[in-house]
Amino acid sequence: MDDVMLNQFLLLSAILFSTGVYGVLAKKNAILVLMSIELILNAVNINLVAFGAHNGTIAGSVFALFVIAVAAAEVGVGLAIVLLIYRNRRSVDLDDVAQMKG
Amino acid sequence: MNVTPVLAADAFAQNVFFYAIAAVMAFSAIRVVTVKNVVHAAMYLVMVLAGVGAQFILLASEFVAATQVLVYIGAVVVLVLFGVMLTRAKLGEDVNLTNDYWYLGAISAVLVFGVMAYSLLDYYGDEPLDRAAAESQIPDNTEQVADAIFSQYVVPFEAISVLLLGALVGAIVLARKD
Numbered sequence: 520m521d522d523v524m525l526n527q528f529l530l531l532s533a534i535l536f537s538t539g540v541y542g543v544l545a546k547k548n549a550i551l552v553l554m555s556i557e558l559i560l561n562a563v564n565i566n567l568v569a570f571g572a573h574n575g576t577i578a579g580s581v582f583a584l585f586v587i588a589v590a591a592a593e594v595g596v597g598l599a600i601v602l603l604i605y606r607n608r609r610s611v612d613l614d615d616v617a618q619m620k621g
Numbered sequence: 622m623n624v625t626p627v628l629a630a631d632a633f634a635q636n637v638f639f640y641a642i643a644a645v646m647a648f649s650a651i652r653v654v655t656v657k658n659v660v661h662a663a664m665y666l667v668m669v670l671a672g673v674g675a676q677f678i679l680l681a682s683e684f685v686a687a688t689q690v691l692v693y694i695g696a697v698v699v700l701v702l703f704g705v706m707l708t709r710a711k712l713g714e715d716v717n718l719t720n721d722y723w724y725l726g727a728i729s730a731v732l733v734f735g736v737m738a739y740s741l742l743d744y745y746g747d748e749p750l751d752r753a754a755a756e757s758q759i760p761d762n763t764e765q766v767a768d769a770i771f772s773q774y775v776v777p778f779e780a781i782s783v784l785l786l787g788a789l790v791g792a793i794v795l796a797r798k799d
Contacts, residue, residue, distance in 0.1 A: 522749040524627025537734035542654035544726030572680040592788030598704040599795035605708040
């Protein structure tokens, strides 16, 4: 406990990432899937900032900012699509959106 | 690289805060994907995102932490809550959020975590965080971020601007009632 490990940040990020993976795969509410994607992107951000701090470069923070911007764009378009699905089918259940299933 | 003498008490305090915040984050993250109410899931997501911001502060990246709070807690969660309101009439309990093959998702998540944890522990083991390098960013973190974005990373920055404009137009086109 007398030294801050690099690994503790990376393992926390791994926990968030795998929780997000579970959410994306196991949830059928489209909005919960979007929230799980946010968990995954945040896990990546922790990794980027941790390695940036570890290597003494600002590039990690800059990349994390880019990821935050992309995540904001993604959630905006994603929710617009979810809204469109809801308007057409009265449901955001992803199991109902299976018309393209072969 | 000159390594400044690290105060053990300092690292101890950082570790205490790290593990306290990390425990809240892990608990909240698991609640996000297990709770039966979408609004509660969004509230737990706020806890996770705030925890991520706190970890950024511990990693001496104050500007990213502020952006995290502004963009994620301020905008993304509000957007998600709007999505919940616009797509669901009832806001109560909903037991039907998990699909029939959730156990496959759980197996995949455990496998992903196992592989990542094994490789991280194997490769980084007991490597301490380079605190001297981290602390070199403390005094003028925002200035360094600004310098990097507007010199070395100016092309990706402009690309992000165009992407945000495209997302804005796309979201309006998709969601507009015409």
